Amino acid sequence: MKEYSTKDIRNVVLVGSTKSGKTTLAEAMLYEGKVIDRRGTIEDKNTVSDNDELEKLNQRSIYATPLYAEFKDTKINIIDAPGADDFIGGAYSAFKVCESGILVINAQQGVEVGTENFIRRTEDKKLPLFIAINQLDSEKADWDNIQASIKEALGGKVVYTQFPTNPGTSFDGIVDILSMKYYHFTDANGKFEEKDIPAEFADRAEEMRAELIEKAAEFDDALMEKFFAEGTLSEAEIHQGLSIGVKNCELYPVFCVSAKKDIGVAKLLDFVKNVAPAPACKADGPASLFIYKNDVEPHLGEVSFFKVMSGNITSGLDLEDPVSGNKERFSAVYAVAGSKKDPVNVLHAGDFGCVVKLKNGKSGVTLSQPGSGIDYGKIDYPAPKYRCAIKAKVQQDEQKLGDALKKISSQDPTVVVEYSKELRQTILNGNGEQQINIVKWRLNNEFGLEVELFAPKVPYRETITKVACAQYRHKKQSGGAGQFGEVHLLVCPAEGELNTKFMINGKETQLNIKTQDITELEWGGKLEFYNCVVGGAIDLGFMPAILKGIKERMVEGPLTGSYARDIRVFVYDGKMHPVDSKEIAFIIAGRNAFREAFRNAGPKILEPIYNVEVMTPSEYQGAVMSDLQNRRGMLGDMGADKGFAILKARVPLAELYRYSTTLSSLTAGSATFTMEFADYQPVPGDVQSKLLAEYAAQDTED
Ligand SMILES: Nc1nc2c(ncn2[C@@H]2O[C@H](COP(=O)(O)OP(=O)(O)O)[C@@H](O)[C@H]2O)c(=O)[nH]1
Ligand SMILES: [Mg+2]
Structure with a gap:
């Protein structure tokens, strides 16, 4: 060439x-x-x-x-x-x-x-x-x-x-x-x-x-x-x-x-x-390039496709990834048209080419003259809108599956793989069911893995709606060293102004806050913890143990085992034992008192709600709207843009599994949509009963 x-x-x-x-x-x-x-x-x-x-x-x-x-x-x-x-x-x-x-x-x-x-x-x-x-x-x-x-x-x-x-x-x-x-x-x-x-x-x-x-x-x-x-x-x-x-x-x-x-x-x-505009690239100056695609090709191995961003790229060149500091040597450089690769001596600023067998030639990587620090940032992809869980059919293949998914998502960064600790599932996020089916096909045909795709769990949350009190005494005195701890606490929703006057045991009681601990929870929302104990009923030194017990229970909410959020806890009384009171006793007492109070405080399951925006030819507007309503969607603004209807709705994530597929069949493939997390809202009563029953059944199975 x-x-x-x-x-x-x-x-x-x-x-x-x-x-x-x-x-x-x-x-x-x-x-x-x-x-x-x-x-x-x-x-x-x-x-x-x-x-x-x-x-x-x-x-x-x-x-x-x-x-x-x-x-x-x-x-x-x-x-x-x-x-x-x-x-x-x-x-x-x-x-x-x-x-x-x-x-x-x-x-x-x-x-x-x-x-x-x-x-x-x-x-x-x-x-x-x-x-x-x-x-x-x-x-x-x-x-x-x-x-x-x-x-x-x-x-x-x-x-x-x-x-x-x-x-x-x-x-x-x-x-x-x-x-x-x-x-x-x-x-x-x-x-x-x-x-x-x-x-x-x-x-x-x-x-x-x-x-x-x-x-x-x-x-x-x-x-x-x-x-x-x-x-x-x-x-x-x-x-x-x-x-x-x-x-x-x-x-x-x-x-x-x-x-x-x-x-x-x-x-x-x-x-x-x-x-058409020519590339606005600096022809002179230090060599640099941006990798926009990588692939594995038969006979060649890893191929990295790049654009020369400045200077010249030739074989034998040494470049550096400014982020990792990783050094790369170029063996040969090619002009590329599909699978046809022509070796070239040099590629000038603005040109496209490819190189094989870099150590880390993944898409999104910049390589530039060592020490120049030139970096072109990342490719910014749209948010994924298809989500499903995946597991290997044979348990022993899980590790292999993890490695294969890593490879696939490095070639297609819009396949986002995450292991959710909360749901205990591997979740694939992508742009649609066809894309995910291709992933499955590749796992099968290229990696020899049998996998199962299924509806992912929904990350529910739990919270309370009322005030409730509970007390718990943990006592273990059989053989060896004993354990003793007693905790009295009150819970209420963490919303509005901080109120400290409550009816406790039928008596109006003014609580006095001694110490407090406010935690922004990593899963959203917060836990406010107030120590209001009077007369040294519980040593200050045991407060962290009580808080720890409560936090443990918030990780596994009392209703369905989901994360709990937005709760205020006031510890207002308790008892110690001069010898047997120790940390573990207060952890257990705190955890159980919290669980009891939580269950009496009008507990609610919250579900993630997404803002969904659908763009469809207007002839399908009615079908799309009624489908959204069947998914418990709350229809919002409706608009029209250039002959298409634009529908907005707030839809629970639980109802969005395979939405892209349904939308496509409803509209003969002519509509598109986006979805974005909005907030958490209480689930309707019937859904809550169903979820509680499911959790109870699963609990007895365990
Ligand atoms: N009659 C006609 N058919 C075309 C023309 N261009 C593409 N097609 C056909 O349209 C279909 C889709 O073409 P393709 O190039 O895959 O479209 P792409 O999805 O936009 O890449 C194929 O069956 C092509 O043969 C054209 O200019 N005239
Ligand atoms: Mg095409």
């Missing part, structure tokens, strides 16, 4: 909803960019991008794949990102290293929820986008619908650089407003003739050109002046104006393509070359 300097490099990510044709478009780009001389198809399972076994099996993209095209002395690096929400991590890795993106829209569908989501995400990341209307060759391609839906999604920020002359099965013509030419495609391999615009399209072309020039002039004063003076701009000036608008995410230029027939793809590449 030729050497490319920073100004001759473009880095683009392909985004868009599933099945819009990103992978097929990537294939055509590689063909136009002379990286391949025959195009594969999804159906034949031979595209460069979907080269992973799993991708072939599923006939869809699962991982983000780095590719490139060499086009008119420019190296266009391409990341083909999966469109499905389940595999969204790959797109976020790409956002970190690409300067622009191509949003692929399926001409049969127009803007879909998936499209809309990518617009929101890229706006959020300030990533400039070009729009490719793909599948214009399909029977259902509907140009009017596309235009209307794009207008709804992007308003005045859309600018057309082309239009198709005959969308549909015989699609073979594009009028290009930039060059004011008509391109007539004569085969399904990108061959075309350049002609004058046919008379019937001339007026429309003139009209659109005027609009295009005006938009191009809008972002630069000098261009605006020239436009006013001369009434037009040259093609180079239009490029210049558009680049400014595009870079600031103020303009989204639209292109017409059929990826399958390689129509319009070369023109799109041409535009990317001319208008």
